[in-house]
Amino acid sequence: MAGQVRLGVNIDHVATVRNARGGAHPDPVRLARLAADAGADGITAHLREDRRHIRDADIERIRAEIDRPLNLEMAATAEMLAIALKVRPNAACLVPEKRQERTTEGGLDVVGQRAQLAPVVERLGGAGVRVSLFVEPDAAALDAAADLGAAIVELHTGSWCEALAAGDAGRAALEFDRLASGAARAAQLGLEVHAGHGLDYASAETIAGLAEIAELNIGHFLIGEALAVGLPETIRTMKAAIARGRRKAAA
Numbered sequence: 001m002a003g004q005v006r007l008g009v010n011i012d013h014v015a016t017v018r019n020a021r022g023g024a025h026p027d028p029v030r031l032a033r034l035a036a037d038a039g040a041d042g043i044t045a046h047l048r049e050d051r052r053h054i055r056d057a058d059i060e061r062i063r064a065e066i067d068r069p070l071n072l073e074m075a076a077t078a079e080m081l082a083i084a085l086k087v088r089p090n091a092a093c094l095v096p097e098k099r100q101e102r103t104t105e106g107g108l109d110v111v112g113q114r115a116q117l118a119p120v121v122e123r124l125g126g127a128g129v130r131v132s133l134f135v136e137p138d139a140a141a142l143d144a145a146a147d148l149g150a151a152i153v154e155l156h157t158g159s160w161c162e163a164l165a166a167g168d169a170g171r172a173a174l175e176f177d178r179l180a181s182g183a184a185r186a187a188q189l190g191l192e193v194h195a196g197h198g199l200d201y202a203s204a205e206t207i208a209g210l211a212e213i214a215e216l217n218i219g220h221f222l223i224g225e226a227l228a229v230g231l232p233e234t235i236r237t238m239k240a241a242i243a244r245g246r247r248k249a250a251a
C-alpha cells in the first residue's frame with residue numbers, strides 16, 4: 001500500500017482576514033496551532049514581497065511556537081533568501097511571484113530562470129532546507145528541477161481545479177492526465193512529489209489516489225470552509241455573551 005499523504009495547511013488567508021482590519025485578530029499562529037492539534041502534518045505560509053497577508057513576524061512566531069514542519073513559500077529573490085537562511089524552515093517552496101496577481105498563477109519557469117534559481121537552490125540546500133520547486137506538471141520543468149538539485153517538486157493543480165470548477169470534464173481529464181504523468185516522471189527522477197493550489201475535498205480525494213504524491217498543500221478552501229463550519233459556534237458564544245451582559249446589568 002502506498003504511504004500516507006501529508007497535509008500541509010496554508011494559513012495565508014487567516015492573515016488576509018486579519019490585515020483587512022489592520023489589527024491582530026484573527027491570529028494566523030493561533031490557527032496554525034489549531035490546525036496542528038487537528039492533525040495537520042505541516043504549516044505552509046507564503047511570505048510575499050508585498051507582505052499582503054503573512055508578515056515576517058508571523059513566520060518567526062510559527063517557527064518558535066508551532067511544533068510542525070514549516071514550508072515557507074517564497075520567491076527566489078535575495079531578500080527572501082536572506083530571510084529563509086535566518087528562519088531555516090524545514091522546506092522552502094520556490095514560487096513565481098507577480099505583484100498584480102491575485103494568487104500564484106502558474107508554475108516556475110525552471111528552464112528560463114535557471115540562472116536565478118540555481119544559487120538560491122544551492123544556498124538553501126546547503127543550509128539544510130529542503131528545496132521544493134512549484135512547477136507545472138511538464139517534462140521540461142521536472143527534468144530541470146531534478147537537474148538543479150531540488151529535493152521536491154510541488155505540482156501546480158490550479159488548471160485542473162479550474163477545469164473541475166467550470167464543469168469542463170474533458171479539460172479536467174486532460175489536466176489530470178498531465179498531473180498523473182508529471183507525478184510519475186518526477187518520482188522516476190528521484191524527486192519527492194507534492195501538489196497544491198485550488199484543492200477542495202473532492203479534488204484532494206482524487207489526487208491522493210496518485211501513488212507518487214507525498215504531500216498536499218491546501219489553504220484557501222480550508223480557511224473558507226472553516227468559516228462555515230465554525231460560524232454556528234461563534235454565533236452561539238456571542239449570543240451567550242450578550243445575554244450575560246444584559247443579565248448582569250439587570251441584577
Ligand code: PXP
Nearest residue numbers: 104134196197198217218219220
Ligand atoms: N501551493 C503553493 C505553491 C501555493 O502558492 C499555494 C497558494 O498560496 C498553495 C499551494 C495553496 O493553494 P490554495 O490556497 O488554493 O489551496
